[in-house]
Amino acid sequence: MSRKYQLSYDAINVKKDFSDSYVEARRYLLCVLGNTGYLKISSYCESTLIIEYDQMQSELFHYLKTNLAKYFHYSVCLVAISESGVGFINHSQNVHLNLRLKLELKNISCDNLKKEITNY
Template sequence: MKLTSEFFGRKYHLSYDVINCIDDFKDNYDLAKEAILISLRRHGATSVKSPCESTIIFVYPNGKFDIEMLEQELKPHFFFSLCLVDKNQESNHLEKIHYNYDLNKSLQEMWENVKSKISQKN
């Protein structure tokens, strides 16, 4: 079952590689992923999924997502590809995903932890 935000929102596909994990994230890949999640939360993403390592699919609630601002935040630390997932005439996203469910479960836990970190800063 789709979340309301997923049905009405705009879905994006982000694939990334860390430029220098040792220097920027203390050689901790999870810290790098957390940095991306923090940026996505700050920009208003409402949900995330991770079908495979180095890929995050996220939903933004409307068409006002500032892709340029996110690019500026990610560019110093990541190589990436960020694309809008198109919809067909029935408003279904055109995508096929074969999930690593354990990886996605870990991402959901990290996503919830990031929410509390963002709330504490405000």
């Protein structure tokens, strides 16, 4: 059974840490998440991602703390699921944000990040 996590984030100091570029901050964040081997990632509102994995991710919280805490304020939680396996998540979708994310992920390059990402 797949498991979903909700990650909300905000860069701490974009000017100092990412040369005043929110695009660069988001690229770093998406590259960090890319190392985790997610099945699917979605975004229906700014600064929040829904990340789906094929199973529980016991190392995810520690991995995110190691790689994100210096640069982002963030909150991550496991989405509860019912006994029938349905996730307890509801959102008012902005489908354009999710399409933008899909395009971003298709064209992302994690080269030259200027910041180290640890192995997952």
